[in-house]
Amino acid sequence: MNEWFEREKASHVQFYMRQPVVFVKGEGCWLYDAEGKKYLDMVAGIAAVATGHCHPELVARVSEQMRKLVHTSNLYYTTPQILLAEKLKEITGMDKFFFCNSGTEAVEAALKIARKVTGKKKFVAFSGSFHGRTMGALSVTWKERFRKPFEPLIQPVEFAEYNSIESLEKKIDESTAAVILELVQGEAGVYPADREFVKEIFRLRDKYNFLVIFDEVQTGFGRTGKWFAKDHYGVKPDVMTMAKAMGSGFPIGGVGVREEVAEKLEAGDHASTFGGNPLACAASLATIDIIEKERLVENSEKVGRHLREMLEELGSVEEVRGMGLMVGARVENAFKVVSKCLEKGLLVNAPAENTLRFVPPLIINEDEVDFAVNVLSLVI
Numbered sequence: 001m002n003e004w005f006e007r008e009k010a011s012h013v014q015f016y017m018r019q020p021v022v023f024v025k026g027e028g029c030w031l032y033d034a035e036g037k038k039y040l041d042m043v044a045g046i047a048a049v050a051t052g053h054c055h056p057e058l059v060a061r062v063s064e065q066m067r068k069l070v071h072t073s074n075l076y077y078t079t080p081q082i083l084l085a086e087k088l089k090e091i092t093g094m095d096k097f098f099f100c101n102s103g104t105e106a107v108e109a110a111l112k113i114a115r116k117v118t119g120k121k122k123f124v125a126f127s128g129s130f131h132g133r134t135m136g137a138l139s140v141t142w143k144e145r146f147r148k149p150f151e152p153l154i155q156p157v158e159f160a161e162y163n164s165i166e167s168l169e170k171k172i173d174e175s176t177a178a179v180i181l182e183l184v185q186g187e188a189g190v191y192p193a194d195r196e197f198v199k200e201i202f203r204l205r206d207k208y209n210f211l212v213i214f215d216e217v218q219t220g221f222g223r224t225g226k227w228f229a230k231d232h233y234g235v236k237p238d239v240m241t242m243a244k245a246m247g248s249g250f251p252i253g254g255v256g257v258r259e260e261v262a263e264k265l266e267a268g269d270h271a272s273t274f275g276g277n278p279l280a281c282a283a284s285l286a287t288i289d290i291i292e293k294e295r296l297v298e299n300s301e302k303v304g305r306h307l308r309e310m311l312e313e314l315g316s317v318e319e320v321r322g323m324g325l326m327v328g329a330r331v332e333n334a335f336k337v338v339s340k341c342l343e344k345g346l347l348v349n350a351p352a353e354n355t356l357r358f359v360p361p362l363i364i365n366e367d368e369v370d371f372a373v374n375v376l377s378l379v380i
């Protein structure tokens with residue numbers, strides 16, 4: 001595989017710190033490298049490959065769509081896009097949809113919608129947040145390391161402390177266009193929002209008339225053991241972003257809005273050439289059907305609980321957090337643990353030096369979880 005590493009280095013901008021492995025094939029929860037070695041995938045393309053690698057139904061339906069119609073642009077109507085919006089209405093409870101190609105694009109759209117609809121400018125985001133790398137999404141992303149080199153970004157943006165009602169109250173005022181948050185912070189290391197905190201956001205919204213944006217890019221489509229993380233909290237945001245698992249690895253993103261929000265948006269406010277093209281929508285429709293047929297939301301809840309219990313039994317793991325199959329664990333030297341796991345045929349991710357994150361395909365079973373925890377017990 002060394003030759004591939006050299007060739008990548010010679011031909012790519014070095015934005016990524018990649019693990020030293022070249023993957024050539026995937027099947028279910030397993031990936032195969034260029035030398036035929038097999039790995040259990042507890043990363044799933046960063047919470048994206050919901051139905052597992054190359055699910056036969058996904059492959060068949062995307063192939064069928066590929067033979068029929070790939071792309072027309074949004075100058076015209078296409079049926080998969082309409083069918084997808086109707087299906088999302090059913091599973092998200094949101095009223096109207098816009099489609100794009102990634103999480104960061106979904107956040108860009110959400111921020112533009114908030115400014116257009118409220119006529120106000122300020123965004124309030126939270127410590128630990130991650131919303132993407134394009135200029136708008138980056139502006140509401142917490143880590144200075146990501147933001148600093150690209151300033152000036154969108155302004156005004158204020159960061160309140162995550163899960164602190166007191167801190168939030170200080171940042172909100174009449175000029176607030178939107179509050180944007182992840183109900184379970186993913187990149188920060190899997191930190192769920194408190195119920196009372198979420199309730200307070202809605203109380204403030206009713207007082208100051210801003211929009212609440214839930215960024216469900218990482219938490220959506222069964223990841224947390226419910227269809228969407230918001231379903232744990234029993235609230236409906238004004239705007240919701242989605243991507244990652246939406247196409248089970250096929251690039252597609254989207255924004256869902258309330259009817260009152262949609263009514264204030266008009267032609268020309270926003271657009272995308274590829275967003276919601278027939279191929280991407282076919283992938284998303286197939287993903288949702290598979291999640292329903294194979295009861296993967298329930299599997300996420302059940303196997304996620306098993307994973308958390310097994311991790312808690314490991315003496316070397318200091319804290320286990322999360323919901324469903326979105327699990328974070330505090331360990332020492334997480335980056336080293338990731339490398340050792342890789343050697344032993346297990347893929348895990350470390351978003352921070354003391355945190356392991358597990359976001360496997362939603363089809364994972366308890367035996368596979370036991371394999372992962374056994375590897376961890378050997379390397380930690």
Ligand SMILES: Cc1ncc(COP(=O)(O)O)c(C=O)c1O
Nearest residue numbers: 102103104130131132186217218
């Ligand atoms: C909550 C959240 N929002 C937005 C994004 C950005 O998504 P993308 O990488 O598809 O642009 C991510 C990616 O990790 C995310 O976790």
